[in-house]
Amino acid sequence: MLFTETLNQNANFQRLYRSGAFCSLGSALIYVKPNGLPCNRLGITAGKKIGNAVRRNRAKRIIRAAYSAAELKLPIGLDIVVVARSTLPDQNANILTEAFCTRGVKHCCGVSSGEIPCTQNQKRKPGGKKSAEKQA
RNA sequence: UGAGCAGACUGUGCAGCCGCGGCAGCGAUUUCAGCUGACGAGGAAAGUCCGGGCAUCGCAGAGCAGGGUAACUGCUAACCGCAGCCGGGGGUGACCCCAGGGCAAGUGCAACAGAGAUGAGACUGCAUUGCAUCCGCACGUUUUCAUGAAGGAUGCAGUGUAACGGUGGAAAGGCGGGGUAAGAGCCCACCAGAGGAUACGAGAGUAUCCUGCUGUGUAAACCCUACCCGAUGCAACGCUGAUUGGUGUAUCAGGUCAUAACGUCUGCUCGGCGGAUCUGAUGCAAAGGCGGCUUGAGCGUUCCGGCGACAGAACGCCUAGAUAAAUGGCUGCACCCGUUCCGCUCCCUUCCGGGCGGCGGACAGGACAGAACCCGGCUUACAGGUCUGGUCACAUC
RNA sequence: GGCGCGAUAGCCAAGUGGUAAGGCAAUGGUCUGCAACACCGUGAUCACCAGUUCAAAUCUGGUUCGCGCCU
Numbered sequence: 001m002l003f004t005e006t007l008n009q010n011a012n013f014q015r016l017y018r019s020g021a022f023c024s025l026g027s028a029l030i031y032v033k034p035n036g037l038p039c040n041r042l043g044i045t046a047g048k049k050i051g052n053a054v055r056r057n058r059a060k061r062i063i064r065a066a067y068s069a070a071e072l073k074l075p076i077g078l079d080i081v082v083v084a085r086s087t088l089p090d091q092n093a094n095i096l097t098e099a100f101c102t103r104g105v106k107h108c109c110g111v112s113s114g115e116i117p118c119t120q121n122q123k124r125k126p127g128g129k130k131s132a133e134k135q136a
Numbered sequence: 137u138g139a140g141c142a143g144a145c146u147g148u149g150c151a152g153c154c155g156c157g158g159c160a161g162c163g164a165u166u167u168c169a170g171c172u173g174a175c176g177a178g179g180a181a182a183g184u185c186c187g188g189g190c191a192u193c194g195c196a197g198a199g200c201a202g203g204g205u206a207a208c209u210g211c212u213a214a215c216c217g218c219a220g221c222c223g224g225g226g227g228u229g230a231c232c233c234c235a236g237g238g239c240a241a242g243u244g245c246a247a248c249a250g251a252g253a254u255g256a257g258a259c260u261g262c263a264u265u266g267c268a269u270c271c272g273c274a275c276g277u278u279u280u281c282a283u284g285a286a287g288g289a290u291g292c293a294g295u296g297u298a299a300c301g302g303u304g305g306a307a308a309g310g311c312g313g314g315g316u317a318a319g320a321g322c323c324c325a326c327c328a329g330a331g332g333a334u335a336c337g338a339g340a341g342u343a344u345c346c347u348g349c350u351g352u353g354u355a356a357a358c359c360c361u362a363c364c365c366g367a368u369g370c371a372a373c374g375c376u377g378a379u380u381g382g383u384g385u386a387u388c389a390g391g392u393c394a395u396a397a398c399g400u401c402u403g404c405u406c407g408g409c410g411g412a413u414c415u416g417a418u419g420c421a422a423a424g425g426c427g428g429c430u431u432g433a434g435c436g437u438u439c440c441g442g443c444g445a446c447a448g449a450a451c452g453c454c455u456a457g458a459u460a461a462a463u464g465g466c467u468g469c470a471c472c473c474g475u476u477c478c479g480c481u482c483c484c485u486u487c488c489g490g491g492c493g494g495c496g497g498a499c500a501g502g503a504c505a506g507a508a509c510c511c512g513g514c515u516u517a518c519a520g521g522u523c524u525g526g527u528c529a530c531a532u533c
Numbered sequence: 534g535g536c537g538c539g540a541u542a543g544c545c546a547a548g549u550g551g552u553a554a555g556g557c558a559a560u561g562g563u564c565u566g567c568a569a570c571a572c573c574g575u576g577a578u579c580a581c582c583a584g585u586u587c588a589a590a591u592c593u594g595g596u597u598c599g600c601g602c603c604u
Contacts, residue, residue: 006460013460043460053182053506058464061156065465068155093465 004071007043007079016043016081021116023107025099027088028063031081032111040074042067043081050086059084062093066100073105075112 020031035041044063046056063082110116
């Protein structure tokens with residue numbers, strides 16, 4: 001991985017779930033947000049819903065293979081978290097790779113150039129919702 | 137040929153393209169990045185159910201408490217493990233299963249039902265004695281009445297008994313005969329258990345004889361007997377280490393209390409050690425990094441001892457060490473499989489159709505499951521396949 | 534990775550071998566002109582599979598699921 005480090009702290013994952021711009025790739029979801037660093041950071045989530053350790057490891061390998069295929073096309077300076085869904089280990093890896101190279105790359109370029117905004121998810125913060133109503 | 141038993145092994149293979157992990161080498165060098173090479177998941181890596189190594193803590197010990205194991209002999213570093221053997225149970229058999237010490241040391245519990253539930257009880261009964269009533273009526277006294285009398289019935293009270301009946305998981309050995317007023321191991325034969333003696337065996341135990349001793353079940357109830365166990369776990373532990381708060385801890389200073397309390401040594405007691413507590417100051421610990429981290433009760437072959445588990449000797453080999461966590465992704469071919477589909481062919485059948493028949497092709501599928509300090513076991517999950525040795529049934533010779 | 538705890542009606546739960554308490558909710562009935570309140574009823578494979586026992590929610594072993602701790 002040329003310009004990529006691993007994202008391994010729980011706080012960073014929570015930050016992306018809360019305020020990242022997400023996009024569906026069929027059997028996976030991606031959350032993207034700019035990080036201000038001269039490199040990309042990649043995090044992978046394969047939860048207990050997917051299955052046992054063999055299925056989780058296969059999901060992570062497929063995601064990493066898809067990312068490395070699309071890496072040269074991505075802009076630099078992003079945090080990316082990929083969440084696997086339970087149908088991912090049953091599929092052929094080419095399906096996800098193709099989706100990542102087209103829709104995922106488009107989404108990341110949009111976030112990097114500012115066309116897709118990284119909004120706060122207000123459903124998880126009732127306080128923010130109230131203040132917005134007061135302003136209205 | 138079919139069914140079934142036990143043991144051992146294996147657990148898809150090959151090629152191409154693209155990748156990953158640490159290691160070694162090359163080149164470069166402050167690093168990063170690069171190239172080459174060999175290596176890179178399992179029989180259960182799983183569950184974390186046992187046992188050990190290793191590490192730290194404590195060490196002034198003793199007793200109690202607590203936990204574990206349970207026929208016997210061995211193997212092992214150790215074991216709730218394994219091997220052999222004994223006893224019991226299951227199967228026609230190969231063979232399989234068993235928490236398999238002691239309720240006959242003591243205590244507890246045994247609902248409901250039942251007469252009675254622990255060495256208990258007297259319901260229905262059986263037998264007998266006394267009293268009362270009635271039946272019976274030879275004979276004696278007698279006008280009648282009444283009284284006595286072989287025997288029988290009913291009721292009440294007492295005595296003996298526990299066979300029979302029903303309840304229950306269990307009713308104080310079982311069954312048969314004798315015996316008795318009726319009964320009872322009261323006596324006898326056989327059987328079951330217990331105790332004792334002798335013989336054999338390393339032992340559990342087995343065989344024979346004697347003794348009338350017969351005192352339910354439950355110890356995966358408390359408990360007793362024998363043996364074993366310090367606690368915590370690699371997030372242990374050692375070195376290094378940025379920022380700030382609480383916390384813990386060490387030292388120093390000051391205040392308060394006082395010989396009893398408190399803290400600590402495993403839970404308690406004795407005992408040992410520390411006076412205790414509050415405030416302030418200073419230092420240390422925790423993120424991360426490095427070590428621990430893979431040469432080990434190691435593996436393979438041969439020989440030898442042992443029924444076997446296992447032990448010994450010689451020679452050879454080095455075989456994963458990740459940390460948001462590598463050991464893969466895709467494609468093609470081969471292999472295996474199919475109450476799928478198509479085609480050809482064979483058999484049965486008049487036809488419809490049928491065949492746990494064969495061949496070829498297409499399609500779908502190929503299990504359970506991923507090292508995390510390391511070993512020895514156990515348990516659980518698992519598509520299939522191979523080999524070896526027994527057993528039963530049928531047929532043929 | 535290591536250590537520990539739990540599972541009982543839709544929900545909260547008691548239950549130390551002998552008929553599975555109780556509360557809320559649901560539902561049927563009585564009361565009322567109709568409701569509410571009140572009263573009387575109704576409901577459990579004790580997570581699952583074996584074993585010990587005459588008898589297991591309880592005791593023992595295994596499996597599944599859930600939860601906590603290692604600042």
